[in-house]
Amino acid sequence: MTLLATLLQEFATLSLSILIVARLFLGVSQGLIGVGTISWCIGKLGAEHTARSISWNGIASYGAIAIGAPLGVIVIDAVGFNSLGGALIVMAGLALWLIRNKPSVPVVVGERLPYWSVFGRIAPYGLGLTLSSIGYGTLTTFITLFYLSRGWEGAAYCLSMFGVCFILARLLFIGAINRLGGYNAAIVCMAVEICGLLMLWLSPSSGIALAGAGLTGVGLSLVYPALGVEAIKSVPTPSRGAGLSAYAVFFDLALAIAGPVMGAIALGQGYDWIFFYAALLSACALALTIWLSRRTANQTYPA
Secondary structure, three states: OHHHHHHOOOOHHHHHHHHHHHHHHHHHHHHHHHHHHHHHHHHHHOHHHHHHHHHHHHHHHHHHHHHHHHHHHHHHHHHOOOHHHHHHHHHHHHHHHHOOOOOOOOOOOOOOOOHHHHHHHHHHHHHHHHHHHHHHHHHHHHHHHHHHHHOOOOHHHHHHHHHHHHHHHHHHHOHHHHHHOHHHHHHHHHHHHHHHHHHHHHOOOHHHHHHHHHHHHHHHHOHHHHHHHHHHHOOOHHHHHHHHHHHHHHHHHHHHHHHHHHHHHHHHHOOHHHHHHHHHHHHHHHHHHHHHHHHHOOOOOOO
16 A cells, blocks of 8 residues: 555645555554564463563564664665555565464463453553653654754764664563563663663763663663563463553553653753653653552462
């Protein structure tokens, strides 16, 4: 549909309508692909590898985002914008071809909870994820404007530093979730993220901002899988897929909130203050995670 929209650029309204519908399909499919691949991986490796399954999925997703932008520019420069839709179709077809003979995992037999019941159990963990992930949406959306407001150059390097530190931290420290427990890993990471965001808020130079972005990436790296491990424990095994789906919604919510809310703050108080408020929200997530940890110590869920 994206390819069709590019071919109908002369008919602006029709092309835009097709593009919007294509984005809706893309959003739904990407959501299901993410949940499906994580569930598939957990089913193959076992529930004890939930953290690793979520982390590797995130590395693949963020890696694709990092590669996609420059690769798209290369394709457009080489063969034109209209070729982009065809290239995406070929890549999606390649992915489908790669998994064509992969064996499916056995369906877990048992009573499944209604989705809204699952959502209610996941919601406290999801809220912590949302509050802590607004920093991610804030940095990726506004770092360029923040640099411009300070008269600095090199915002792209700041984004690269964030991404590299994020991925490296996931690769190097993913075992910490199993060693320390999901709650403890999330608490440590949120504290690191808060420090990084405060460095961005107070940064007197682009070098300090660069370091703050890297520290924020390290902090955010394990929050999603660490809280996810604890969230999935709160639902029965047959409802694990629904739990992952509900949990993923809260990360998307953070990205949806970050743009308009932090944009309004930037207009009123300046771009530096958005990082202060992102740190404040992360501190709320930290307090919530500590509370959840203490609550869970005295609470059990049915398997």
